[in-house]
Amino acid sequence: MTEHATASHDIERLAVLLSGGPFAVLTGAGLSTASGIPAYRDRHGQWQHRKPIQHQDFLKSETVRRRYWARSFVGWPRVAQAQPSDGHAALTHLWRAAALGALITQNVDGLHQKAGCDDVIELHGGIDQVRCMACQQVYARALVQQWLAQCNPDFASDTVGAAGPAPDGDAQLEDASYAGFRIPACPACEGILKPDVVFFGDNVPRERVAGAMQAVEQAHGLLVVGSSLTVYSGYRFAEQAHRLGKPVVAINQGVTRADPILRAKIELDCNHALARLCQALSIQP
Numbered sequence: 001m002t003e004h005a006t007a008s009h010d011i012e013r014l015a016v017l018l019s020g021g022p023f024a025v026l027t028g029a030g031l032s033t034a035s036g037i038p039a040y041r042d043r044h045g046q047w048q049h050r051k052p053i054q055h056q057d058f059l060k061s062e063t064v065r066r067r068y069w070a071r072s073f074v075g076w077p078r079v080a081q082a083q084p085s086d087g088h089a090a091l092t093h094l095w096r097a098a099a100l101g102a103l104i105t106q107n108v109d110g111l112h113q114k115a116g117c118d119d120v121i122e123l124h125g126g127i128d129q130v131r132c133m134a135c136q137q138v139y140a141r142a143l144v145q146q147w148l149a150q151c152n153p154d155f156a157s158d159t160v161g162a163a164g165p166a167p168d169g170d171a172q173l174e175d176a177s178y179a180g181f182r183i184p185a186c187p188a189c190e191g192i193l194k195p196d197v198v199f200f201g202d203n204v205p206r207e208r209v210a211g212a213m214q215a216v217e218q219a220h221g222l223l224v225v226g227s228s229l230t231v232y233s234g235y236r237f238a239e240q241a242h243r244l245g246k247p248v249v250a251i252n253q254g255v256t257r258a259d260p261i262l263r264a265k266i267e268l269d270c271n272h273a274l275a276r277l278c279q280a281l282s283i284q285p
C-alpha cells in the first residue's frame with residue numbers, strides 16, 4: 001500500500017473505533033505548532049530547544065526567576081495572541097458531536113478553550129495565570145505583564161522581536177540581556193510569583209491526575225494527538241487505557257512511547273488528520 005492509502009486506512013479504522021463510543025483525548029505540543037507555539041521535542045522525541053526550566057531551580061534561584069520572567073515578558077504577547085489551529089477546531093467539532101469525551105491536554109496555551117471546548121483538563125496548568133508561592137493568590141498573567149512592564153520601562157523596546165518563543169510563553173534571550181531585569185513580588189504578601197504551570201521536576205496535582213484518569217476510565221478508548229508521550233505524566237493515561245482493554249490510538253508524526261500498545265497510528269500532520277477524521281465521520285464544522 002502507498003503511504004496515502006495506509007493513512008486513509010488508519011483514519012477509517014479510527015472512525016470505526018470512535019463510532020463505538022466517545023474517546024477521551026490527550027493532546028500535546030504537536031497540536032499547537034500550527035498556532036505558532038513551538039514543540040519541545042522533535043519527531044524522535046529529542047529536545048529541540050534549550051532545556052526547560054526546572055521547578056526547584058525556579059524556587060531557589062533569583063537569577064533563574066529573573067531569566068524566566070525576562071524571557072516570559074518577551075514571549076508572552078505571542079502566546080496571548082495565538083489562535084487555535086484547524087486541529088483545535090476539529091477536536092471541538094468532534095467533542096460537540098459526542099465522538100469525543102473529556103479533553104486532557106499537556107499544553108498550557110489555553111487554545112482548546114479558545115476553540116470553544118469547555119471540557120478541558122489542563123494537566124500542566126494554564127500559562128494565563130500566575131500564583132503566589134506564599135499566599136497562593138492567583139493573578140491573571142495579563143495583569144502581571146503590566147507589572148513587568150512597569151518594573152522594566154526600558155526593557156521591551158530593546159529586546160522584543162530579537163527573541164524566539166518557547167512552548168511555555170518563554171522566549172530565548174541571551175543571558176546578558178536580562179541581568180538588570182526586575183521582577184515584581186506578590187502585591188499581597190511580597191511572596192514569589194510563579195506561572196501557574198507545572199514545571200519539570202514538579203508533580204501534576206494528585207486530584208487533577210485523578211480527574212483525568214477517571215475521564216479515561218469512563219471513555220471507550222483514548223485518542224492521543226500530537227504527543228510523543230515521552231514524559232510519564234502523559235504516558236500513564238495510555239498505559240491505563242491499555243490495561244483496561246480500551247483501544248489507544250495516536251495521531252502523531254514520529255515515534256511515541258505508546259507505539260507498542262497502539263491499536264492504530266496515523267503519522268500525519270494533526271490538522272490534516274483531524275480534518276479527514278471529521279470527514280470520515282460525516283461531522284461538519
Ligand SMILES: [Zn+2]
Pocket residue numbers: 132133134135136137186187188189190191
Ligand atoms: Zn502572596
